Amino acid sequence: MIAPMKTTATSTDVARLANVSQSAVSRTFTPGASVSEQTRQRVMEAARKLGYRPNAHARSLITKRSRIIGLVLSHLENLFYPAALERLARRLQHDGYHVLLFISDNQNSDELVQEILQYHVDGIVLAATTLSSVLAQRCADAAIPVVLFNRVMAAGSPATVSSVRSDNMAGGRLVARHLCEAGYKRIAYIAGQEESSTNLERERGFREGLAERGQRIWARGVGNYDQQQAAEVARQMFGSAERPDSVFVASDHMAFAVMDVLRHELGLRVPQDVGLVGFDNVPQAAWPSYALTTFEQPLGPMVEATADLLQRHLQEEGRTRCENVVVPGQLVLRNTTRPRAPPAR
Known part of the structure; x- marks a missing residue:
């Protein structure tokens, strides 16, 4: 004996069982669509009894939206x-x-x-x-x-x-103002990717903020938003006696690597020997092991x-x-x- 083919319930079947219109069924299964709670419950109960599952692909063909x-x-x-x-x-x-x-x-x-x-x-x-x-x-x-x-x-x-x-430019200006007001004089910058809009805006704001207080970037390196590259820049920038007394790093991600090099490889104290500021305020910036001063991206x-x-x-x-x-x-x-x-x- 051949078993009967199992039929798939349609939205019409659900509408008939729930005693609502087919459009009400459609609205029930369309995120954000307007449908009363009573109608929604009736439709969902009928769909459960019939084993109905809406076909997202078919709906997208009708609405022209894939969601x-x-x-x-x-x-x-x-x-x-x-x-x-x-x-x-x-x-x-x-x-x-x-x-x-x-x-x-x-x-x-x-x-x-x-x-x-x-x-x-x-x-x-x-x-x-x-x-x-x-x-x-x-x-x-x-x-x-x-x-x-x-x-x-x-x-x-x-x-x-x-x-x-x-506001990357405002962030760069605030960092410059803070470092100048804290008494730092030899202020460095470690850039992200040179041509990225984030780096261009942060550096421009930083330069403008320094210029407003009669200062300029004392030393500059490029970390490309990469921890290993930022660490190597820090080794070269701070590895001699004639080193910066502070540095603005274009992301927290790089700033963590820079701080590790300063403290654990070069034996420098942060902030007594070198002031350090990052950008982003990722959750790890608040960890006691870093406690990083940074500009928060909201x-x-x-x-x-x-x-x-x-x-x-x-x-x-x-x-x-x-x-x-x-x-x-x-x-x-x-x-x-x-x-x-x-x-x-």
């Missing part, structure tokens, strides 16, 4: 970005989206973005990386919003991509601004004007810099 956001991250070894990934994913999931994660190894993510577009995503978030003007225009033509997180497009690029970042507000931009662009189907959101941060004073010097009498 998938492509998320590209770089520099995952930097503890700022895993924290950003978790918060972004949670916020997007709360909004009813699924996250498709890709990891980039460089500053330009064109190849990955071209791959992401094959999945018919609703939007794209790029963190610590960017894309070319040509591909940005392709996304705009396809009405797929792109938001850069903690980056901006290069100067002169078409205004087709939105961005969210902390991760929560940055994530909220990113999700809000995506939502607005999606609701307007790409017609929303692109925006560049700058979120203010704050300088967090801990134990790696001296307190403000008393005024001269």
Whole structure:
């Protein structure tokens, strides 16, 4: 005897059993859609009895929306970005989206973005990386919003991509002001990736802040946001008697490596011999073993601004004007810099 084929319950079957319209069933299983609690309970109970599961692919063919956001991250070894990934994913999931994660190894993510577009995503978030003007225009033509997180497009690029970042220039100026007011005179800078927008803005603000107080960068090295490279810069910069008395490092990730070299390899005291400031305020910066003075990138507000931009662009189907959101941060004073010097009498 041949067993009868098992039929799959449809939304029509659920609507009939729950005694509601088929559109009510659809709204029940559409994140963010309006449906009364009584109707939702009736639909869910009918779906449970029938073994009904909504077909996300079929729904996307009808709505023309996949409810998938492509998320590209770089520099995952930097503890700022895993924290950003978790918060972004949670916020997007709360909004009813699924996250498709890709990891980039460089500053330009064109190849990955071209791959992401094959999945018919609703939007794209790029963190610590960017894309070319040509591909940005392709996304705009396809009405797929792109938001850069903690980056901006290069100067002169078409205004087709939105961005969210902390106030890097203000952060650099605050660091300069603090080091000058603490009495440091030979102030160094260890840069991140030379051409990244984060480094360019932080260094510009830092230079301007020093100039306002009649100072300049006394020594400079490039760590490329990499701990090993930053450690080697520290060995060369501080390995002689004619060394800086303080240093601003363009990320906490590098600053930890610099501090380890100063204290454990070169035998220097922080902050008595060398003042040290980082940038990001990752959770580990507050650990007693580091207690790092740093500029805090406001991760929560940055994530909220990113999700809000995506939502607005999606609701307007790409017609929303692109925006560049700058979120203010704050300088967090801990134990790696001296307190403000008393005024001269």
